[in-house]
Amino acid sequence: MSTAQGARARARIEVTAAIKDEARRQLAAEGAVKLSLRAVARELGMVSSALYRYFPSRDDLLTALIIDAYDSLGERAEQAHEAGVEVGSLERWVAVCEAVRCWALDHPHEYALIYGSPVPGYIAPQATVPPAARVGLLLIGIVRDAHQGPGGLEELTAVPEDLRTEADRIAADLAPDLPSEVVAALVTAWAQLFGLVGFELFGQFNRVVEDRAPFFRHAVRRLGRGVGLR
Amino acid sequence: MSTAQGARARARIEVTAAIKDEARRQLAAEGAVKLSLRAVARELGMVSSALYRYFPSRDDLLTALIIDAYDSLGERAEQAHEAGVEVGSLERWVAVCEAVRCWALDHPHEYALIYGSPVPGYIAPQATVPPAARVGLLLIGIVRDAHQGPGGLEELTAVPEDLRTEADRIAADLAPDLPSEVVAALVTAWAQLFGLVGFELFGQFNRVVEDRAPFFRHAVRRLGRGVGLR
DNA sequence: GTCTATAACGAGATAGAC
DNA sequence: GTCTATCTCGTTATAGAC
Known part of the structure; x- marks a missing residue:
């Protein structure tokens, strides 16, 4: 059980980091004003609503x-x-x-x-x-x-x-x-x-x-x- | 003819000023990144293509x-x-x-x-x-x-x-x-x-x-x- | 409980036909 | 110049997989 939780926690940390990395890439390309959750999700192969599990x-x-x-x-x-x-x-x-x-x-x-x-x-x-x-x-x-x-x-x-x-x-x-x-x-x-x-x-x-x-x-x-x- | 040209020149100056004023308003509201000729034109009741005569x-x-x-x-x-x-x-x-x-x-x-x-x-x-x-x-x-x-x-x-x-x-x-x-x-x-x-x-x-x-x-x-x- | 996916809303931009 | 069809966006509701 602690292993399962550990794996989940690890996955969560990794996805969170991936989202932020991609967001930083967009920051560089377009600026903070144009930072968009949808574009981040698209680039990560996720669906935009999934990001809301990580960032409200x-x-x-x-x-x-x-x-x-x-x-x-x-x-x-x-x-x-x-x-x-x-x-x-x-x-x-x-x-x-x-x-x-x-x-x-x-x-x-x-x-x-x-x-x-x-x-x-x-x-x-x-x-x-x-x-x-x-x-x-x-x-x-x-x-x-x-x-x-x-x-x-x-x-x-x-x-x-x-x-x-x-x-x-x-x-x-x-x-x-x-x-x-x-x-x-x-x-x-x-x-x-x-x-x-x-x-x-x-x-x-x-x-x-x-x-x-x-x-x-x-x-x-x-x-x-x-x-x-x- | 010089009167007509003077009037035209005056109008051009006025429209140019109106465009810049509206653009400054948008600058305040949304920032320079989101400044768009279309939105300026809409707000002024002009069509976007008309703006290109003033700003290429x-x-x-x-x-x-x-x-x-x-x-x-x-x-x-x-x-x-x-x-x-x-x-x-x-x-x-x-x-x-x-x-x-x-x-x-x-x-x-x-x-x-x-x-x-x-x-x-x-x-x-x-x-x-x-x-x-x-x-x-x-x-x-x-x-x-x-x-x-x-x-x-x-x-x-x-x-x-x-x-x-x-x-x-x-x-x-x-x-x-x-x-x-x-x-x-x-x-x-x-x-x-x-x-x-x-x-x-x-x-x-x-x-x-x-x-x-x-x-x-x-x-x-x-x-x-x-x-x-x- | 935790996550992802589908679908949808309302608002706004954009491209192109007319 | 105008209109419309099609995109984008943030966000939410909902349903189902693990």
Whole structure:
């Protein structure tokens, strides 16, 4: 009985993976907007209604792809982080940023799915929030380590008056142990990192920046310095 | 005869504008991917073949919308620039960045069209390049003014060895009168600016940054400092 | 209980004959 | 320009195989 259940569970996992793989292929070909359950089913030799055993709706399939993408990116970034435990925090920061960039270049359509234009009519459920936070948490962790470690962080100038309250709130939310001007700089750097990646991926750097790897490395090193790393 | 031609020309301009307006409405409702000449025609009470007299293809209509969006954004940014001729260059930098953000918040779907995920199958023609460059040129201009004006720019550290050649090339291309480390910082800041705007617009700041105007102002002020403004 | 297949709905796009 | 026949889509109800 446990074998029968095991086989069924295994089959379910395999079919689920096959559906997502085919869906990712369609994502690359036509974009998230045109992702269709029927086309996925057709390509898999299934009937469309059968897919509803695996994904209650088209939007749930999209959600699964989004979560997978965030997790795939997060895993890659975390690997780069772990590989750099021995180097300085600024080098680790650069390594994580470079991992983000490389993942994006390897998975342009999934990158567009999670960091590009929102899909009209689709509303991301709460379940996407934790996977989406992984890269951000990693960057916070690097800065926290540097803050607590020997040498500490470079002192940053305080945030202006009109940002004080909001910066304190953000810091209390994300990293209560860090100075609020550092957390504000961190959130800024986090957004700017994806600005750099997006500009390269979406063609804004075409005929402007050609040799992109050193350009990116220099830019994210400056970002790291901007949050106080050294 | 010239009156008849004038009337015809006027009518053509009006119909062209009506087509683009309706297309922009569909852009907001369904996204660029699902923009269809047929649906636009239906909504305008025209027959689809009639539209081809105004736009030879769906892609040409898309191109027109993209150029309009870049021009609309560029105009807004240039207005902010001109309104700030009397203030310092850092304040003018901030004003232009805030104009970009405000335009994006006012035109989220057009922003997604030009700075979001590329539309699958659509390839932007060369005609989109000059309008797309307007904001970047404006930012270069601000830094150039500061460089040539009294006080000059803050000294930046040189770019690393592996970026030297590329930074020189970019500087020769975009602003031969500026030091190449400044131009590299400028291009970086340009991308990072749109990272900030995109994160706000595409929902990445939801439940993270709530009071966004002062946050953005502080972030772009730091960006301006990063290119040497003071 | 778990899955797949058939059929159908209403809405929308599309192609071609007229 | 118009009309129609034929496609697509998401989704559901239902029936039957394992």
